[in-house]
Amino acid sequence: MKDLIQKLVESWGPSGYEDRVRELIRAEIADVVDEWRVDALGNLIAVRKPIRPGGMRVMLAAHMDEIGVMATYVDEKGFIRFTNIGGVYPLNLRGGRVQFRDGRVGVINREEKAEGDPTLAQMFIDVGAASREDCPVRVGDPAVFLRDFVDLGPRLVAKALDDRVGCAILIEVMKQLQDTPHEVVGVFTVQEEVGLRGATTSAFGVEPDLALAIDVTATGDTPEARKRPMKLGAGPAIKVKDRGMLAHPKVKDRLIETAERLGIPYQLEVLELGSTDAASIQTSRAGVPTGCVSIPTRYLHSPSEMVDYEDVTNTVRLILGFLREPIDLG
Amino acid sequence: MEVKTVLQRLSEASGVSGYEDEVRSLVVEQMRALADEVRVDAMGNVVALRRGYAAGGDGPSVMLAAHMDEIGLIVTGVEKGFIRFTSVGGFDDRVLLGQEVIVHGRKDLPGIIGSRPPHVLPASERGRVISHHDLLIDVGLPPDEVTAQVRVGDLVTVNRSMIELKNDLVAGKAFDDRACVTAVLACLDMLQRMRHAWNVYAVATVQEEVGLRGATTSTFAVTPTVGIALDVTFGSQPGVSETETMDVGKGPAIAFGPNIHPAVFERLEAVAKANEIPYQVDPIPAATGTDAWAMQVTKAGIPTGLISIPLRSMHTSVETISLRDLQRAGRLLAHFIAGLDDTFLDALRMD
Numbered sequence: 001m002k003d004l005i006q007k008l009v010e011s012w013g014p015s016g017y018e019d020r021v022r023e024l025i026r027a028e029i030a031d032v033v034d035e036w037r038v039d040a041l042g043n044l045i046a047v048r049k050p051i052r053p054g055g056m057r058v059m060l061a062a063h064m065d066e067i068g069v070m071a072t073y074v075d076e077k078g079f080i081r082f083t084n085i086g087g088v089y090p091l092n093l094r095g096g097r098v099q100f101r102d103g104r105v106g107v108i109n110r111e112e113k114a115e116g117d118p119t120l121a122q123m124f125i126d127v128g129a130a131s132r133e134d135c136p137v138r139v140g141d142p143a144v145f146l147r148d149f150v151d152l153g154p155r156l157v158a159k160a161l162d163d164r165v166g167c168a169i170l171i172e173v174m175k176q177l178q179d180t181p182h183e184v185v186g187v188f189t190v191q192e193e194v195g196l197r198g199a200t201t202s203a204f205g206v207e208p209d210l211a212l213a214i215d216v217t218a219t220g221d222t223p224e225a226r227k228r229p230m231k232l233g234a235g236p237a238i239k240v241k242d243r244g245m246l247a248h249p250k251v252k253d254r255l256i257e258t259a260e261r262l263g264i265p266y267q268l269e270v271l272e273l274g275s276t277d278a279a280s281i282q283t284s285r286a287g288v289p290t291g292c293v294s295i296p297t298r299y300l301h302s303p304s305e306m307v308d309y310e311d312v313t314n315t316v317r318l319i320l321g322f323l324r325e326p327i328d329l330g
Numbered sequence: 331m332e333v334k335t336v337l338q339r340l341s342e343a344s345g346v347s348g349y350e351d352e353v354r355s356l357v358v359e360q361m362r363a364l365a366d367e368v369r370v371d372a373m374g375n376v377v378a379l380r381r382g383y384a385a386g387g388d389g390p391s392v393m394l395a396a397h398m399d400e401i402g403l404i405v406t407g408v409e410k411g412f413i414r415f416t417s418v419g420g421f422d423d424r425v426l427l428g429q430e431v432i433v434h435g436r437k438d439l440p441g442i443i444g445s446r447p448p449h450v451l452p453a454s455e456r457g458r459v460i461s462h463h464d465l466l467i468d469v470g471l472p473p474d475e476v477t478a479q480v481r482v483g484d485l486v487t488v489n490r491s492m493i494e495l496k497n498d499l500v501a502g503k504a505f506d507d508r509a510c511v512t513a514v515l516a517c518l519d520m521l522q523r524m525r526h527a528w529n530v531y532a533v534a535t536v537q538e539e540v541g542l543r544g545a546t547t548s549t550f551a552v553t554p555t556v557g558i559a560l561d562v563t564f565g566s567q568p569g570v571s572e573t574e575t576m577d578v579g580k581g582p583a584i585a586f587g588p589n590i591h592p593a594v595f596e597r598l599e600a601v602a603k604a605n606e607i608p609y610q611v612d613p614i615p616a617a618t619g620t621d622a623w624a625m626q627v628t629k630a631g632i633p634t635g636l637i638s639i640p641l642r643s644m645h646t647s648v649e650t651i652s653l654r655d656l657q658r659a660g661r662l663l664a665h666f667i668a669g670l671d672d673t674f675l676d677a678l679r680m681d
Contacts, residue, residue: 227414227463229407229482240483241404241418246348246540252483268482270406272416287373287547 001168001312004028005156006149008164012099014068014085014142015194018042021064025167025188032175033186043202044188048177054326055181059208059288060173060319061199061277062166062215063192066159067301068144069098071125071137078129080106080137083120086193090118092302098125098143104136105146145303154309155232161305163192165295165312166214172316173323180323189277196244199277203284210251210289210327212319213278216305217242217269217294228271230296233308235265236315239292244275245282250329251291258321264314269294289329293318331519333512333656334500336360337492340508344432344487346402346418347540350374353398353504357511357534364518365532375548376534380518384527390675391529392667393554393632394517395545395621396510396561397538400503401645403431403462403486411473412466413441415486419539424459425646430489433469435480440489441469490647498653499578505649507538509639509656510560513582516660521667528555528670535621545621549628556594556633556670556678559622560659563612563638565650576640579652581608582659583638589618589626591633593677598635601666607658612638633678637662 013021022044030036033046044064067086074080093108100106106125114122125143129135145159156165167188174186185206189198192215203211217237220228230237238255239247259266269292282290293315298306345353357376361368365378376398382389401419408414413433426443433439443465448456467486469476492502514532521530531552535544538561549557563583566575576583584602586595602609617623618636626634637659642650 227407241348244541245543246418246537249349270404270416270483282373283543283546285547286551287371287375287544289372 001172002151002156002309004171005165005168008167009149009158009160012101012144013064013066014144015065015191017101017142018064018190022188025064025171028171029174039202039205041198041201042190043198045202045206046174046186048174048184050181050183051179052181055183056209056327057183057185057207058323059185059187059203059206059211059281060170061187061189061202061211061213061281062170063163063189063198063277064167065190065193066144066162066164067193068142071139071141073139074132074135074137076132078131078135080125080127080135082125085142087301088120089301090120090123093123094118096303097146099146100137100141100143106143147303155306156309157304157306159303159305161297161307162216162300165216165307169214169312169315169319173319176316176320177323181326182323184323192277196275196277196280200280200284203281203288207285208288210329211278211281212290213276213281213292214315214319215276215292215294216297216300217271218274218300219296219298222298230267230269232296232298232306233311234267234296235259236311236318237267237269237294237296239269239278239294242271242275243273244279245290247278247291248289251289254327255291255293255318255322259318262317262321264318264321266318267296331516333516334653336515337500337509337512337656340511341492341502341504344434345398345400346485346487347399347537348418349485350399350536353508354534357398360515361532364515364522371548371551373544373547374536375544377548377552378532380521380530380532382526382528382530389529390555390670391531391552392670393531393533393549393552393557393625394514394663395533395535395548395557395559395625396514397507397536397544397621398511398534399536399539401539405480405482405484405486407482408476408480411471411476412468413476413480415462415467417462420645422645423462426462426465427460429647431467431486432489433467433480434485434487437479439469439479441467444468488647495650497579499650500653501648501650503647503649505641505651506562506644507560509562509641509651510659513560513639513656513659513663516657517663517667520660520664524664524668526668526670528667530667538621542621542624545624546628549625549632553629554632555675556635557622557625558635558637558663559620559625560637561620562641562644562651564644565640565642567642576610576612576638578640578642578650579654581610582655582662583610583612583640585612585614585618585636585638587614587618588616589614589622590635591678594633594635597674597677598637598662598666601669602662605661605665607662609662
């Protein structure tokens with residue numbers, strides 16, 4: 001799966017501009033699914049019909065979009081001011097590189113005289129232009145972090161693991177799914193980072209009986225980190241709660257039972273901040289029993305997010321195991 | 331119906347947002363005696379239908395929403411036998427220290443929320459509110475037994491019995507919003523002896539405290555002609571501005587403002603006057619922070635009203651209300667429902 005993850009994370013796709021990622025994923029799964037479609041917002045919806053009766057329509061969601069920046073102003077000397085697309089931390093930006101849609105690279109720095117905590121307003125992108133007229137970037141042009149994928153062996157480092165690692169897991173699930181009573185609808189969503197917007201509309205369209213989001217979660221296993229129960233290498237995190245949602249208790253319990261039955265290591269997730277597509281799917285229409293499987297990830301929303309590769313492969317196993325049998329929520 | 335007994339049972343049941351099972355089973359039991367149909371939806375909302383005499387399957391309907399979830403705590407870790415936690419909903423750090431709690435682990439465990447004694451605190455921390463990040467629950471068991479009984483994601487509720495104060499006031503936990511669930515039950519009880527033309531959907535909603543989630547989905551399913559939310563509002567008490575509070579004991583508050591359809595407000599006020607029910611008027615210029623906020627923007631829009639019971643010490647385990655206000659809220663609602671007819675459909679028209 002490492003090659004697949006590398007391809008996905010090195011692809012370009014800030015919220016609202018997911019077309020390249022979508023095309024990459026479509027090419028991966030087109031031959032293994034029964035049908036696929038792209039909805040009005042750009043969500044890629046891939047369907048695998050049930051192999052045997054007795055199941056439900058289960059929606060699995062992973063988001064394709066990544067955080068980024070967008071040019072707001074180009075000054076007379078050709079420096080670009082910018083705003084954030086999604087949750088960009090100013091502290092992560094200085095000295096970093098971003099790439100625009102046409103491949104052009106810029107470097108980010110901060111006004112030398114600026115003091116205190118860094119803010120986006122003090123920062124600018126330099127694409128090497130000599131003047132406003134010479135600058136190839138226009139107001140409204142989006143860019144994403146430029147950073148190579150690194151394979152550290154048991155751990156992987158890259159930009160946009162949030163949530164391309166979830167996309168890779170969902171692709172693997174759609175490929176490996178053999179024996180299931182469920183109609184499995186894999187949705188590669190758009191615009192999660194700016195408000196779970198793709199999941200909102202795709203869940204309305206798909207009308208699932210049950211749903212799982214596959215996304216990353218923060219850990220508490222780095223020096224002087226806030227106390228959080230999640231850590232790298234202890235298995236997929238089965239979500240109990242985050243700021244936007246409380247997992248359906250029976251969906252959560254079913255995931256726990258599946259992990260224990262198959263001997264897959266797992267951890268339980270209580271996250272005080274943040275949320276995932278699961279939050280908007282859960283309240284779609286008259287309500288959808290919804291859970292979430294998270295990949296513990298260090299340095300979220302930085303250009304160098306880190307996951308444990310075994311957590312990734314175990315997440316695939318957990319979701320496949322979850323889908324194997326009929327699910328009774330009664 | 332003896333409202334005090336019902337309120338006490340509901341209040342003392344546990345039902346943290348997302349985990350409303352225990353209180354839900356009590357609500358279902360109560361609703362079954364008062365409604366034609368009772369169902370539990372995918373989110374866990376209890377939806378009870380009382381058919382109106384004039385309404386067919388698609389006739390006009392009124393939906394009542396009062397939330398049965400309560401704020402609570404959830405385990406984030408176990409350290410040396412002590413339990414770390416965070417809140418579900420807006421639990422106030424100021425009222426946590428010293429609470430008796432129940433830890434809902436593999437089995438229910440009594441516990442207390444403790445902290446470092448004042449003597450050992452560095453000067454910089456004295457006199458400060460202790461964040462829940464620095465509080466720990468002690469259940470008394472040795473560390474290995476705590477680890478065996480309790481894990482991340484287990485719920486914790488405050489252990490508190492309702493008490494009666496003087497002058498028909500009562501205090502307890504989760505009156506927000508089980509006082510209003512009780513008022514809805516009192517209303518249904520009255521409707522047994524009244525004629526009403528419209529269908530009545532009485533909904534005990536889930537997950538209000540974490541974002542009006544149960545009202546969002548149940549309103550979508552019911553799609554009522556009119557929605558009435560019932561919730562608590564700030565009761566007058568020293569230190570809180572009079573302009574932000576309603577008097578405890580002077581009747582339910584009828585809200586108006588952008589969240590409220592003007593015709594619903596006017597009708598509620600007219601019903602209160604006609605039936606000599608004391609009431610107060612609660613102007614809310616923006617978000618009401620109640621299920622009414624979610625109901626109003628469901629599908630193509632729902633004309634919405636809000637009735638509130640004044641309550642002191644909100645989001646503590648000694649929330650205080652007047653039982654008379656609760657009964658009046660139920661009566662107001664019942665008379666409002668009994669008066670719903672086709673002329674009210676005309677009154678709702680904005681054009």
